Structures are given as structure tokens and as C-alpha cells.
Amino acid sequence: MAERKLLAGHAIRRLRRGAGLTQAAMADMLAISPSYLNLVERNQRPISATLLIKLAESFDFDPRSLAAGEPGGGADAIRRRLADPMFADLEIDRNEVEEWLASAPGGAAAFARVFDRIGGGAVVEAGDDPVTLVRREIERWRNHFADLDAAAEALADELRLGAGDLYGAIAERLRAKHGLTIRVLPADVLPDTLRRLDLHARQLQLSEMLDPASRTFAVAFQLGQI
Template structure:
């Protein structure tokens, strides 16, 4: 019984058009020539296994959905499974895989089942990180809200489009957001902007009786704009925000209140950085954070966070991860539209470049990194210091990190000059020591869960134990 070749030109064309890419751009993303892609799309050549793998990695293609018969589906699934880095040392040829499917389909099915069990076990191990320190307890209000934003992909369509509409009305960013928002608050809500009194340390204070919004006079311009946009959300978006929170069905009133504050923040960021204009600008400036921040009168953190929200259906940006980390290594903000995941409890991997950002204030640090599952990333990190006062005023310091999977790296100016093909250029990082399986990591803080240890009294290596 012969295994049919995959002539799926129409499906490939649909994937390309869905991504809004030209043939040349699509071919470049797959690492093939435009002429080869043209032949595939016109069914003049079959789809190769290597291109199938790239489609799955870079465009989230379901192998089984594009295959034409049972043998093809089995072969496609086998190709996908054997692409897992766990099989890196035993990589059969495409012809060998075809022979297995043709002559031993039950064996192929058994291998698929074993791999599924392996993945489930890995996911369960990772999920233990979610529960450490909170066994038999309900999630906190903060954790509930964090999960809410995670499950909606950090994108809230109704609020995003409402903010974009406001920005269009005020002609942001062509107009100074600070001036435009102040005029809008006064013209539509009778709200005047005033300075806080000397010694009043709040960033923002609204007095409903006098219709006055007090802002700390020492705030950076971007923060002033954000606080005014937040006040607009308070005055114009409460009904919409209330419906969103109601549909989320939080367990407690505290979680509802925390989420409402988060949604007001979301609206403020989306108004300062309106979706379509921001998306086009990021592409045009190749995700240069500093240039984008200057273009919109925003902070680097506002820009990095906004990049993680570009998940509008049909108009998605590059899938990125974003995190904010304090000097102790705690992740205080996080979202990942990429495959990189963050530790929910405890500190982040010490080998991640976000920690080095504290050593080089105001500089952007680049890193090529590889996680234990073999996925590679371009990581960018920089240190930020916030202050709204003079000498003696507390100055909190954080580092922010943003990045993408390596297949998108060329869309970032930060990839220029880096050798993305050199294996030794990538630093081995993990999620957290508790669930990282790397046995030879010199920075390991604690042994991984579900691993056995062996201590050799006659030999002392970097770690005082062996992991197996």
C-alpha cells in the first residue's frame, strides 16, 4: 500500500493569505525559494516533510487537518512527533518514516501514543509549578485576574476598539496625547487638571465633587498621559468594563475590583497606543522599542506591554512574550503569546538576560536563548527606574524583557549582526529550577521535581549531586 504524496497547494495558499503575506515573504519565513512555493501552491510539486514541519512551527498548522487520507494523516503525525527535540539523536529519514507507516502502522500508532503520554507527563510536571506554595488553597484575587488576562490572550476586543475610537477622535498620536486628553476631559466631562499639593505622594487623585484630577507634577510625560487616559476609562467605560468582569465570574469581589483596575489600565494603554497605527509602526520600525516610544510619547514599558496585546483576530502582530522582573527575580508582570512560559511562583531562570539588565542601566541587552524543549528565542531586556520626585525619593527599579521565537527574529532590529544559525550562540535557559530538566546547569538553585538524586562522596562537580 503506497503512501500518497501531499499535494495541498490550495491549503498552503489559504494559510499564506490568512497570514496576509506575499509569496516572497511567506517563502522567506519558511526558508524556501519563491519559485518552489509557487510550484507547491499550484500542485506542481508535493509538500516535503521539512516544509510541513516549518508550517507547523511558524503558522500553527494542524498536520492531520491537511492530509488527504488515513496513511497521510498517520505519516504527518509521525513527522511532527519525531521533530520533537527529544528524538534529536535518532532522526529517521522521511523515506524511513514512510516505510514504517506502510509496513508497521500499529508500531507507528504505538509510538504516537508513547509520545502523547510523554507530553502529558511533561505538562503535569510543569503544572506542579502552578501549585507549589498554594496546595489546597484557592487562588488569590491577583492570581485570578492574572489568569483571566492570560486566557483572553491579553487582548480585550471591546475595550481595545473603544480606545482606538477615542484615539482616532483625538488624533493620537499625531496630536500630543497629554494635551489632547486634558482637553477631552475638560470639554466632555468638565474635569480640570491640577497639580497635587506639596508632600502629597499620590500619582493621581480624582475629586468628584470639584471635578478635578490632581496629578503629581513630577510624573514623566508618558505617565501623565496614561493617568489621564485611565481617568477617561473611569468616566466613559465603566458599563463596558462591568459587563466584561461580570462575564468572567470571579470568585470574589476583590478579584472583580482588581480586574476592573486592570481593564482601566488596558484601556489607557490602548488609547495611547491605538491598535492599527501601533501595529503598522512596529512593523515599519522593526520593533525598535526606543523609536516606537518616541513616536507615541510613551515609555519603553508601555510599548513592550502593548506589543504583548497585539492579538486582534485577522490583524495579529508578531507573537511576543513580555515580562517585568524586580531585582529579586520575581516576575511582577508577564504574558506570552509565544511558546516561552514563565514561572508562576519563585524567581525566573538566572541565565535569562533580564537579570543582566540591572548590571547595565539604560542599555538594551540582547540574547539568543534555547529552552529545554529545543525552542529558540530572541530576548531583549533593559532596566528601568521610576521616580516622581527629587533627592531622597524612592526609585523602584525593574527590568523588562520582550522577545519572540527565532523564526520571527528578522522582524526585530535587535537581530541584526547576530548569527541565528550558530548553535553555540544560544544560551540554555529554563522556566524555573523546580521544573527544568537540565542536569548540568551550573546555576541550578534546587533539584528538579520528580527527579532522583545521587551523591558521590568521592567526586565533587559543580553541583553536589547527580540528577537522574
């Protein structure tokens, strides 16, 4: 699998401006050329591992903040919003979106915030049930949520899911980060539910009626709600 390039010029520009530096001054601190820094800030060049190390050494900077800080969730998330039918006649391509993010990240973030607040072009009809509304929303976004995917990938990396024990990894996350243990109880103890969060006992209680796959889904669902 090809290594994904890290384009986060907005974050570098924000870091530089926060430090009160010109491009020339920051480039000098990082021992790179001003022209290269300019290309990085405009997302015309990816951020190399060497540059990440220099940034971490020279500034109060956590490299993990790059992905989380993309305006509007990044280019893919902005394009997902622009896929709404109300923008169909504009034919905005990825290059234009990336240029927008590079030149005016605040404007892109504002667009995303307003679009999400008003619900885009979604139309709610009287009598629509929740399942229909959710299905329509998924179809409207073409079943692709780039910002959610990125967050899930980051969590998967933290949980080190390469070993394949998803249930065990999530259970450990709930225990270590949220102080919750998992307890499987007889069906007569949980007669009306298959999953219950008992905050007093700091337990996520699961019914014995759940099969292994359903137990994994239940703990993942609970982790997503915290």
C-alpha cells in the first residue's frame, strides 16, 4: 500500500503566525529554504518526517495535531459537503478545494461549520421515521465520511489493532482510559436489555445472550458514545 502523503500547510501556517514569524524567519530556524516552506504551507509539498522532527524540536508542537486540525476535516470532508446537489453546477474539483484550504483555511472552516449547522441540502419530510432519515443522510454523503474515517484510523492506530483482537483492544481502552470494566451477566439479570452502562459500578454490563461478534459491536458502540 502506498504511503499517504501528509499535507497540512494550514497547520504549519498557523504555527508560524502564532510564533510571530515570517516565512523567511521560520525557514531559517528549520534550515530549509523559504520557497520550500511556502510550498508546504500551500499544500504543494507534503510534510516530510525530517521536517516534522525539526518542527517538534523547534516549537511546542505535537505532530499528531496535524490531522485533527484540518479545517472542516480536510479536503475530502470539504469535497463531501460540496457534493451536495446545491453545488452541482459549480464543478469544484479537488485542486480548487486544496487551494482554498491553503489560501483561506479559516474560510473553509467557516463554510464547513455553517453547512453542518444548517444540514446542507437535506430535506425532512413530514412523517419521516428516524431510519429513513438516517438512510437518506448516508445516501446524501455517498456513504463516505472522511473526517470520521480519519478519526477511526487514528483510534485503530492507538489501539494497535493489527493483532486482530478488536474486542480485547476496546475492552482495554475502556478500562485504561475510562475506568470501565466489562461484565457478562445472565439473561435473567438483564431481562430487558442486552447492554447496560452502570456508572455507579463503573461497569459495562453485557447479556450472556450476545454472541462474540455482538459483544464486540456492543463494546465498540459504547466506546463511540463516550
